[in-house]
Amino acid sequence: xLPSAAGAHAFLKESQPASGSTVGPELRHVRLIFxxxxxxxxxIKVLRGGGQSVVAGAPFQPAGKANEIVIPLQxxxxxxxxxxxxxxxxxxxxHLISGAYVFTIGKGPPxxxxxxxxxxxxxxxLTAVVSRWLLLVGLLAAAGSVGFALLVWRALPRRxxxxxxxxxxxxxxxxxxxxxxxxxxxxxxxxxxxxLIGAAVAAxxxxxxxxxLRVPQLLVPAGVIAVVLIGLPTATGHATAPDVxxxxxxPADLVHLAAVALxxxxxxxxxxxAPRELRPQLVRRFTPYAIGAVAxxxxxxxxxxxxELSSVRQVWTTxxxxxxxxxxxLLVGLLAxxxLSRARARAAVGVELALFAVVxxxxxxLTNVRPGKDYASAAAPAQSGPATVExxxxxxxxxxxxxxxxxxxxxxxxxxxxxxxxxVTGLDVRLGAQSRRVAxxxxxxxxxxxxxxxxxxxxxxSVRVAGHGRPPATLHFAAPAQWPAPPALGIVRRAEQxxxxxxxxxxxxxxxxxxxHVVTTVYKxxxxxxLSYRNGDGSGSVIIGNTRWDTDNGKRWxxxxxxxxxxxxxxxxxPAITNPRVLRTDRVDGRPVWVVxxxxxxxxAWFTAWIDRSTYRxxxxxxxxxxxxxxxxxxPFDAPLSVEPPK
Numbered sequence: 001x002l003p004s005a006a007g008a009h010a011f012l013k014e015s016q017p018a019s020g021s022t023v024g025p026e027l028r029h030v031r032l033i034f035x036x037x038x039x040x041x042x043x044i045k046v047l048r049g050g051g052q053s054v055v056a057g058a059p060f061q062p063a064g065k066a067n068e069i070v071i072p073l074q075x076x077x078x079x080x081x082x083x084x085x086x087x088x089x090x091x092x093x094x095h096l097i098s099g100a101y102v103f104t105i106g107k108g109p110p111x112x113x114x115x116x117x118x119x120x121x122x123x124x125x126l127t128a129v130v131s132r133w134l135l136l137v138g139l140l141a142a143a144g145s146v147g148f149a150l151l152v153w154r155a156l157p158r159r160x161x162x163x164x165x166x167x168x169x170x171x172x173x174x175x176x177x178x179x180x181x182x183x184x185x186x187x188x189x190x191x192x193x194x195x196l197i198g199a200a201v202a203a204x205x206x207x208x209x210x211x212x213l214r215v216p217q218l219l220v221p222a223g224v225i226a227v228v229l230i231g232l233p234t235a236t237g238h239a240t241a242p243d244v245x246x247x248x249x250x251p252a253d254l255v256h257l258a259a260v261a262l263x264x265x266x267x268x269x270x271x272x273x274a275p276r277e278l279r280p281q282l283v284r285r286f287t288p289y290a291i292g293a294v295a296x297x298x299x300x301x302x303x304x305x306x307x308e309l310s311s312v313r314q315v316w317t318t319x320x321x322x323x324x325x326x327x328x329x330l331l332v333g334l335l336a337x338x339x340l341s342r343a344r345a346r347a348a349v350g351v352e353l354a355l356f357a358v359v360x361x362x363x364x365x366l367t368n369v370r371p372g373k374d375y376a377s378a379a380a381p382a383q384s385g386p387a388t389v390e391x392x393x394x395x396x397x398x399x400x401x402x403x404x405x406x407x408x409x410x411x412x413x414x415x416x417x418x419x420x421x422x423x424v425t426g427l428d429v430r431l432g433a434q435s436r437r438v439a440x441x442x443x444x445x446x447x448x449x450x451x452x453x454x455x456x457x458x459x460x461x462s463v464r465v466a467g468h469g470r471p472p473a474t475l476h477f478a479a480p481a482q483w484p485a486p487p488a489l490g491i492v493r494r495a496e497q498x499x500x501x502x503x504x505x506x507x508x509x510x511x512x513x514x515x516x517h518v519v520t521t522v523y524k525x526x527x528x529x530x531l532s533y534r535n536g537d538g539s540g541s542v543i544i545g546n547t548r549w550d551t552d553n554g555k556r557w558x559x560x561x562x563x564x565x566x567x568x569x570x571x572x573x574x575p576a577i578t579n580p581r582v583l584r585t586d587r588v589d590g591r592p593v594w595v596v597x598x599x600x601x602x603x604x605a606w607f608t609a610w611i612d613r614s615t616y617r618x619x620x621x622x623x624x625x626x627x628x629x630x631x632x633x634x635x636p637f638d639a640p641l642s643v644e645p646p647k
Contacts (some may be wrong), residue, residue: 144265
């Protein structure tokens with residue numbers, strides 16, 4: 001049920017300096033500009049290559065600019081790469097979103113292996129999901145119990161109803177407070193304000209419900225509060241986002257919540273309060289309302305889905321759609337269980353309650369992930385499927401990734417195109433094989449896809465890019481020697497183990513941000529935590545444990561602390577990779593190798609590795625990412641070398 005992508009409504013639309021850009025040492029601030037109002041969250045950093053922070057003060061927002069975050073920097077920054085790690089709270093819905101990018105001052109290499117920090121993104125925090133679950137369970141149980149007493153069991157004893165409402169609103173209060181407190185900075189957002197007001201009202205309602213045990217008349221205002229609070233999830237959720245049709249989404253969300261509340265409240269009262277002899281009669285009364293609730297759930301759910309998803313495929317390709325499928329499947333299970341247990345045996349109703357708790361868990365996830373329609377604002381992930389093969393190349397300053405998936409008598413082709421500022425839309429892209437190309441259609445920001453009819457194994461693959469005043473350029477890729485391409489995960493994992501087991505490693509790297517801006521670097525790594533690198537212009541660093549030294553010219557060195565300690569040697573690619581496949585066999589310096597490709601989908605970055613077939617040493621490595629076109633030659637391996645402090 002937990003999705004693979006964190007989400008929010010605010011997106012980074014511009015940064016100064018831009019991702020992949022090169023600027024001068026006079027830089028004093030990093031400026032992040034979002035498409036909506038945000039608040040700075042904890043964990044914002046700017047790190048020099050190797051991990052040292054260069055932030056000179058707390059991030060702030062300029063007066064009157066709620067959509068900007070400014071990070072002050074230290075003076076006289078040395079040449080080299082810098083990583084910006086940012087994190088913000090959406091003012092509207094309180095969602096936490098984070099990300100990272102790299103820029104360069106002067107000339108410099110990429111962040112050394114093992115030292116890149118990147119925050120965010122493997123799903124909504126468990127604390128946010130659990131606190132939202134507590135809030136939803138409390139609100140739905142309280143409002144649904146009141147609705148059941150008004151519509152079905154008007155003789156419901158006052159004491160159990162008061163206790164139910166009081167307990168449920170107390171649970172909602174706890175969930176609301178935790179939902180704000182556990183998300184750093186959310187208390188100062190519109191989401192935080194609305195949620196805390198709701199918590200105060202819920203606490204008051206719970207107190208009135210408890211007091212009604214002595215003063216029965218107080219149960220009426222407590223019940224009114226319980227019913228009114230059913231609108232709190234709507235006021236703090238996706239339905240009120242500025243980019244949806246609120247005239248449809250808000251009523252649909254309220255109807256959706258009211259319907260599921262009545263269903264849950266009825267099941268709760270039947271399971272916990274109703275005596276055995278009254279249960280059949282109450283079930284008969286409740287059945288028409290339950291059927292109506294199911295119908296309203298379906299109708300309002302369709303309306304909400306149209307507001308949150310921009311295409312049918314997002315039902316199974318986005319975290320929001322996948323969570324929606326889980327929720328729908330659980331609701332279908334509840335319907336079947338209700339039909340099979342029409343006699344409402346207490347055990348069966350108890351199972352229904354447990355299943356409802358899981359349904360609300362799915363809803364708690366849904367409220368913490370990015371709606372499907374928002375994925376158009378982010379880079380479209382590379383296609384993944386049976387035997388999908390990943391390719392990548394460089395068109396001057398554009399990173400071009402190509403995912404190829406075989407189908408019966410056809411190929412599914414998807415290109416992802418990234419520029420300095422991220423995904424590039426509006427290009428004229430043609431995808432092809434066997435010297436035949438077809439026009440690609442847009443599938444999201446920077447995403448272009450097409451299906452090409454093909455009999456047999458492809459021999460060559462191509463991506464033609466034009467538009468935005470660019471001269472047309474065609475990238476060609478050799479098709480895999482075997483079709484479908486064999487899996488390569490085991491080979492890559494053995495290569496990682498081999499790198500981790502080395503005592504020393506030397507890497508000769510060539511890195512470019514486009515055709516004209518290139519820097520060469522020699523890395524020397526010694527286990528367990530020693531690294532030095534020297535650029536072609538004389539600048540470089542020495543890192544030993546938690547201490548580092550940096551130089552602009554190889555003569556004057558500046559000492560500073562290193563955090564975290566870098567474990568060396570280390571693979572350049574991350575542990576989580578997608579679609580590792582063997583492209584072919586080849587030779588490097590006379591040694592037989594596998595040529596394998598795979599994708600780091602989180603960055604995204606495409607890798608091609610030449611791995612020795614006998615030793616599993618990585619002899620060559622190429623990477624394509626935003627403004628990063630890297631070509632490495634590895635070796636010697638385990639040669640005598642030492643990394644010592646500069647003198």
